[in-house]
């Protein structure tokens with residue numbers, strides 16, 4: 001029996017190798033997940049002790065950190081820091097613009113589970129909108145060759161977001177998922193925004209998002225913009241244009257060692 005298993009695995013391995021893949025047993029997968037979770041925990045401890053000593057602990061945070069997709073550990077730690085600051089500043093809901101499969105949404109949801117705050121999630125669920133002339137390709141992250149070819153990239157079904165929110169037990173009554181391409185006409189918005197994470201990747205939707213959320217912030221609110229100087233030149237340009245329109249925000253650009261993002265704190 002053991003021999004038959006080994007022979008089958010060897011044959012499968014050879015076939016899969018032709019496609020650049022290989023067999024991994026469930027046990028190996030589990031071991032690799034556990035190893036990764038330990039690395040995340042270690043990194044978390046170092047960040048928390050040396051860079052964010054004021055960060056309060058939250059149950060369930062580490063497994064969700066390990067499940068983030070495309071958000072570096074350093075950026076996630078800054079996100080926690082800004083989110084805590086924004087919540088300590090007073091009332092308001094939490095917004096994510098550009099949610100993809102909902103990994104960051106679940107991470108945010110867990111942080112506000114024991115509060116009365118609502119979670120507002122915006123996504124086309126049809127991937128990126130059409131890049132504009134303001135979107136110069138800086139990093140060809142999916143090897144598509146040109147910016148134009150990123151239209152519709154990163155498309156995920158809304159159902160995945162509900163599943164991830166369900167897995168952290170976030171109540172549906174406090175969840176608002178607004179599906180569709182973002183436009184200045186969107187009216188389904190929170191009255192007060194405490195924290196917004198804008199991750200649409202492109203110039204036009206980021207500028208639209210800032211114009212929708214900015215007027216709904218209060219002193220101490222934070223709007224964090226991802227991909228500032230990464231992938232497309234658009235988000236950085238949108239932030240600068242928005243700050244020229246609304247001078248009530250202080251801009252902090254994240255250290256590139258932690259990722260590419262910035263935070264706008266309302267004075």
Ligand SMILES: C[S@@+](CC[C@H](N)C(=O)[O-])C[C@H]1O[C@@H](n2cnc3c(N)ncnc32)[C@H](O)[C@@H]1O
Pocket residue numbers: 069071096097098099100101102103104105122123124125126127128129153154155156180181182199200201202205
């Ligand atoms: C980088 S992904 C978001 C990743 C997510 N924040 C996370 O951390 O896992 C970008 C998302 O923005 C959405 N998106 C891009 N342009 C949009 C637009 N104009 N309107 C609505 N959604 C858009 C895409 O569908 C995609 O899911």
